[in-house]
Amino acid sequence: VxxxxxxxxxxxxxxxxxxxxxxxxxxxxxxxxxxxxxxxxxxxxxxxxxxxxxxxxxxxxxxxxxxxxxxxxxxxxxxxxxxxxxxxxxxxxxxxxxxxAETIVSGKAIVSGLVTGELHRVEDGDLSAVPDGAIAAISEAYDGELTGDADHVRGIVSSASDVTSSHAAVLARELDIPMIGDAAVPDDIEDGTVVTLDAERAVLYRDVVGAREE
Structure with missing residues (x-):
């Protein structure tokens, strides 16, 4: 190119x-x-x-x-x-x-990392409903504390613009879960879609992306 x-x-x-x-x-x-x-x-x-x-x-x-x-x-x-x-x-x-790779959405880097998994939306803050190894997309409408065990969550994408000091960000840092904020996943991206979260560059890609720029 x-x-x-x-x-x-x-x-x-x-x-x-x-x-x-x-x-x-x-x-x-x-x-x-x-x-x-x-x-x-x-x-x-x-x-x-x-x-x-x-x-x-x-x-x-x-x-x-x-x-x-x-x-x-x-x-x-x-x-x-x-x-x-x-x-x-x-x-x-x-x-x-x-x-x-097709970029779904970009935002702000919170915790760096490169992970791949199925996307799963979280509307009520309950992470226990997120499948093992999935990437949780937290709705902007929810601004409370996350509940449920987060150890099985592979990555977090938050729609909130002011997310740096949120409970989700604190949890992601404690458990070293890659996370980005200010990134609203479009409605046409269905739950279960395989995505790759490059939290260092604060980008969510469609499909599997196993390498990055050298």
Whole structure:
């Protein structure tokens, strides 16, 4: 995956005729149309972002997933040249290995860790109803103390924005349970859906993601 403003990085890779697809992610429609004429390049549009190099990578990977060429769980090599419109972002000569995955929601990191399990919503704060090894999604409507044994819970996702000093956060720190806050799981994500919680990056992914960027 080439995150490129001018298309130069993608063209450089195509020059060597690699045996795997080259997906060029660019915010420039003119560049995207030009890259469509080059051998082995699958150009796709991505919006400009000023949120840093990680955001550029995430946008590029999501664009690659949207093409259908890359699938969730695939290992991608993401390269980027200089972004002249984004001073100070630091993408020049960047190369990272990234596991592609669909982002469900992102929030605030509370307790770091990388875990995978089935998602289970908790509406009343009772963790005893959460299946073993599941990731508990706590509703924003519930702001009391959690009840029930939490040892079997693999991760916690809280919808509350002010969650740092909450009972859930204290419990997660005591038991070293990966947790993120300010992350409302969309209603279309059903209970039982397999998800991966990367609490270090404060992101909840769909499906199994067993590795992270190097």
């Amino acid at each position: 080439a995150a490129s403003e001018s298309g130069h990085s993608a063209l450089k890779m195509a020059k060597f005729r690699p045996g795997i697809p080259i997906i060029a992610s660019t915010p420039n429609d003119r560049v995207r149309r030009r890259l469509a004429l080059s051998w082995g390049i699958h150009p796709t549009s991505t919006p400009y972002t000023t949120e840093g190099a990680d955001a550029i990578i995430q946008n590029s990977v999501q664009s690659a997933l949207d093409t259908g060429i890359a699938r969730s769980g695939d290992t991608l090599i993401v390269v980027s040249g200089m972004m002249t419109e984004l001073d100070g972002i630091g993408t020049s000569n960047m190369l990272k290995i990234h596991v592609a």
